[in-house]
Amino acid sequence: MSKIAVIVTNDVEDIEYTSPVDALKAAGHDVTVIENKAGNEIKGKHGTSITADKSIADVTPDDFDGLLIPGGFSPDQLRADDRFVNFVKTFLLADKPTFAICHGPQLFIQTGLVSGRTMTSYLTVQPDLYYAGARVKDQSVVVDNNLVTSRTPDDLDDFNAAMLTVLKNN
Numbered sequence: 001m002s003k004i005a006v007i008v009t010n011d012v013e014d015i016e017y018t019s020p021v022d023a024l025k026a027a028g029h030d031v032t033v034i035e036n037k038a039g040n041e042i043k044g045k046h047g048t049s050i051t052a053d054k055s056i057a058d059v060t061p062d063d064f065d066g067l068l069i070p071g072g073f074s075p076d077q078l079r080a081d082d083r084f085v086n087f088v089k090t091f092l093l094a095d096k097p098t099f100a101i102c103h104g105p106q107l108f109i110q111t112g113l114v115s116g117r118t119m120t121s122y123l124t125v126q127p128d129l130y131y132a133g134a135r136v137k138d139q140s141v142v143v144d145n146n147l148v149t150s151r152t153p154d155d156l157d158d159f160n161a162a163m164l165t166v167l168k169n170n
Contacts, residue, residue, distance in 0.1 A: 001028040002065035002097070002167050007056070007084055007107075009035050013072030014044035015153045016101045020068055023160040029066075029167065034059055036081075045072050056083045061090035066167060071102020071122060079110040089113060092147070097170055099163045101150040105129055118142055119149040146170065 004024055008017060024031050035042055035052035042050040061067075067088065069075055078084040089111040091098045100108065105121040106128070108114050115133030120126065120142045130136045140155035141148060141162045148166055150159035 011073035014048040066097035069100040069104035
């Protein structure tokens with residue numbers, strides 16, 4: 001099955017991490033949590049504890065078949081670090097399966113690669129995507145080739161299903 005990178009840091013929206021990761025693992029995919037330092041303890045907004053498997057310095061996009069970016073405040077912090085932005089950029093340029101929910105698409109804006117793409121996000125991020133050139137849809141999940149985006153925890157069932165379908169078709 002596929003190797004999936006999950007980039008995440010403190011204040012991630014817990015369920016936007018746990019639900020997709022559980023769905024990926026249940027489908028037989030290998031998930032690697034990436035943060036600033038391997039072994040770091042990451043705390044979700046609601047108390048979920050996540051341990052980083054790898055440091056962003058120790059991985060390359062070539063190590064993975066897909067990328068998951070959970071929401072919450074995590075993506076806003078990660079987009080300030082060029083290592084994470086470049087990691088995401090490589091996935092988008094290669095059209096590798098890339099999945100983001102809620103505030104996750106903030107990282108796409110930072111790459112400069114949203115123009116012409118169709119996507120969704122949390123309500124307050126949608127204008128940012130629009131002004132960056134994306135075609136924004138307000139629906140539970142949007143699939144644009146291998147890019148899957150979603151809005152909120154309420155949309156996780158649709159997001160997870162779309163994510164698994166894209167992986168199955170790659």
